[in-house]
Amino acid sequence: MVNILKIDINNETMDIVINEQLTLLQYLRQNGLTGTKEGCASGDCGACTVLLRDKMGEADFIAVNSCITPMLQLAGKQVITVEGLTADQPLHAVQHQLIDKHGSQCGFCTPGFVMSLAGWLENRICEQGAMAQAPAISLRAEVVEAISGNLCRCTGYKPIIEAGIAAALEKAEAGSRFQPLLSLKSDIPSQMDAQLSEPVAAGEGSSKAPVMMTPGNLQELDASLMRWPQARLCAGGTDLLLEKTQQGNPLDCLISCLEVKEMNVCSTSEKALLIGAAASYSVIEQYCNSIWPDLGQFLKRFGSPQIRNRATLGGNLATASPVGDMSPLLMVMNASVIVRSVQGVERSIAVSEFFKGYRQTVLNDAEYIRAVSIGRDEFNGFRRFFKNSKRTMDDISTVMGAFYLDVPSSRVREARVAYGGLAAMPVRVKAVEDFLVGKELNQACISRAQALLREVINPLSDVRASADYRSHIAASMLSRALREQSGEILPLVTVG
Numbered sequence: 001m002v003n004i005l006k007i008d009i010n011n012e013t014m015d016i017v018i019n020e021q022l023t024l025l026q027y028l029r030q031n032g033l034t035g036t037k038e039g040c041a042s043g044d045c046g047a048c049t050v051l052l053r054d055k056m057g058e059a060d061f062i063a064v065n066s067c068i069t070p071m072l073q074l075a076g077k078q079v080i081t082v083e084g085l086t087a088d089q090p091l092h093a094v095q096h097q098l099i100d101k102h103g104s105q106c107g108f109c110t111p112g113f114v115m116s117l118a119g120w121l122e123n124r125i126c127e128q129g130a131m132a133q134a135p136a137i138s139l140r141a142e143v144v145e146a147i148s149g150n151l152c153r154c155t156g157y158k159p160i161i162e163a164g165i166a167a168a169l170e171k172a173e174a175g176s177r178f179q180p181l182l183s184l185k186s187d188i189p190s191q192m193d194a195q196l197s198e199p200v201a202a203g204e205g206s207s208k209a210p211v212m213m214t215p216g217n218l219q220e221l222d223a224s225l226m227r228w229p230q231a232r233l234c235a236g237g238t239d240l241l242l243e244k245t246q247q248g249n250p251l252d253c254l255i256s257c258l259e260v261k262e263m264n265v266c267s268t269s270e271k272a273l274l275i276g277a278a279a280s281y282s283v284i285e286q287y288c289n290s291i292w293p294d295l296g297q298f299l300k301r302f303g304s305p306q307i308r309n310r311a312t313l314g315g316n317l318a319t320a321s322p323v324g325d326m327s328p329l330l331m332v333m334n335a336s337v338i339v340r341s342v343q344g345v346e347r348s349i350a351v352s353e354f355f356k357g358y359r360q361t362v363l364n365d366a367e368y369i370r371a372v373s374i375g376r377d378e379f380n381g382f383r384r385f386f387k388n389s390k391r392t393m394d395d396i397s398t399v400m401g402a403f404y405l406d407v408p409s410s411r412v413r414e415a416r417v418a419y420g421g422l423a424a425m426p427v428r429v430k431a432v433e434d435f436l437v438g439k440e441l442n443q444a445c446i447s448r449a450q451a452l453l454r455e456v457i458n459p460l461s462d463v464r465a466s467a468d469y470r471s472h473i474a475a476s477m478l479s480r481a482l483r484e485q486s487g488e489i490l491p492l493v494t495v496g
């Protein structure tokens, strides 16, 4: 076992002695890098945003919430904090534009905005000709999305958005003179690769269970789970780390599945789309762009860029939250969970049969999710995914509705209707599905389907919404999906 990790922080390779499960934010602040702030410690405010690069020279920097990123998942990776953005250089374009546009007031949230905007700008191609032709509104929308995981409660977002737009225009004008962060050299020694596969102990020579294991393939993952049955799997950590930061749970023994190569890939065969359980939503969105473009549209409502850069489908399903967004969506896509046991035996379970109660799944103790599979034929039908939440971005659902309809001529051949936020677990509404089959989707049919839905669901009242509100929203979502299927063009609504 090892207890020293090599991590590159601000272009300096550090030997970091690990004695406990720390978040990246805790480490940074304990070691003098206090430009990165703690606002909420739960991934919501973005004050702790830093840039992370997985493989030197091979990948882009991504923005992540350091408050819920375990330090132990970062061996061999490169981190840039706000201090590293300008080391030996003039201010980064987004920094001086924020100054020029008066985009900073309290200074607490500003480093997070700087890092989110810098991450976006670094990865964005800004060619002068294309920028001149692009509608200003779409550039603005991009900036808004880039900072959708950052909260400012004083200055207001207008000057911050203006700074982001100005920085992109500046990059376009500078052309090849723009000094990208990616040009920063880094030389983490290659022994890191060997070190990655070794468990990390809480102290040198410790006989206790390791605090983190980072298997590189399925066999290593199976072996780790068999050797340490008490270990918890950690993917993006965007649910799990809240147990540490919000509830004070120490999270003693974790197995990271982020480096398990078979779980990181998405692939397409003649029959199915296979999404690795540990692929982040950003990776999934990029991969599915051509085969499933509406997924990318929907994912813009999932958390924030920082969350989507880390969070995974495996984590979302295993958490089994009644308001998890992906479960209803996958239910109506007839998706299956590919489950693997530590003995290497695999079985496939329909997502519609995966949940058995509040935060409970049918997974056995010695099983985990390897991938999610969706048949290619499922992409032919009409589908709609609607999310109702208090804020448009960076918020979890109050009600999530997903709809799939096969209407070959004038009558419905197949209907699938699923919701999150209406019960203790995500549910398919079979009564409504059965009712719709064989029907023509006219106003009378839609009204009867809505009435039936309200009769069979029994939503809870909680801090997010009353039962009556949920019931009303669920019925409106159903009506909207059915009317859009019938060709009605309805105005876009932004909830939040």
Ligand SMILES: Cc1cc2nc3c(=O)[nH]c(=O)nc-3n(C[C@H](O)[C@H](O)[C@H](O)COP(=O)(O)OP(=O)(O)OC[C@H]3O[C@@H](n4cnc5c(N)ncnc54)[C@H](O)[C@@H]3O)c2cc1C
Residues within 6 Å of the ligand: 042, 043, 044, 232, 233, 234, 235, 236, 237, 238, 239, 240, 241, 257, 277, 278, 301, 302, 303, 304, 307, 310, 311, 312, 313, 314, 315, 316, 317, 318, 319, 323, 324, 325, 326, 367, 368, 369, 370, 394, 395, 396, 397
């Ligand atoms: C600020 C914020 C915003 C969020 N917004 C949304 C949102 O809009 N919609 C939404 O649905 N959720 C949201 N979430 C919740 C969370 O991001 C998702 O549920 C996410 O998909 C979890 O994935 P993860 O990789 O981070 O899981 P982790 O936190 O790593 O793991 C979660 C649980 O799943 C288990 N697990 C992980 N991978 C596997 C596997 N392969 N097999 C078996 N068990 C596994 C872990 O042991 C753990 O118990 C948000 C969270 C935060 C902090």
Ligand code: FES
Residues within 6 Å of the ligand: 037, 038, 039, 040, 041, 042, 043, 044, 045, 046, 047, 048, 049, 065, 066, 067, 068
């Ligand atoms: S401190 Fe708020 S997102 Fe990390």
Ligand code: FES
Residues within 6 Å of the ligand: 103, 104, 105, 106, 107, 108, 109, 110, 151, 152, 153, 154, 155, 156
């Ligand atoms: S500048 Fe920090 S809350 Fe607005």
